[in-house]
Amino acid sequence: MKPEIQEIGNFIKLINKQPELFSEQDRNELEAIITPLSNHDVEGILNKIENWCKSNPVIDDALNVVVGSKPIAEKGIGGKFPTPEAKADYEKNNVKEELLNAIRQSSPPETEKPNTPADD
Secondary structure, eight states, rough: OOOHHHHHHHHHHHHHOGGGGGGHHHHHHHHHTTEEEETTTTHHHHHHHHHHTTOHHHHHHHHHHHHOOOOOOHHHEEEEEOOOOHHHHHHHHHHHHHHHHHHTTTSSOOOOSSSOOOOO
């Protein structure tokens, strides 16, 4: 796995495991800086994430903790490990979408307002 993809994967793990660290403004900023980039511009995506993290020290510190944790091996369809070529191709093509999906899904659900009228 390319180191850039691994680093972006660590950021995605952080978003999934600790979505409370990201405010709505954080999510909007990340989506705005990542969306215009090409799916194949892995280095550009990583640079944007790194620069953004430098201006958000709490998230940067949390990311350093994730980076220090040991990655879990991933199995492909059918429980088999994918070939290095297949895995690299898949990761390169889907890293941007996976990142954007993680950002969007990390938003807390909107709370529903009670359907009963308030007693005044």
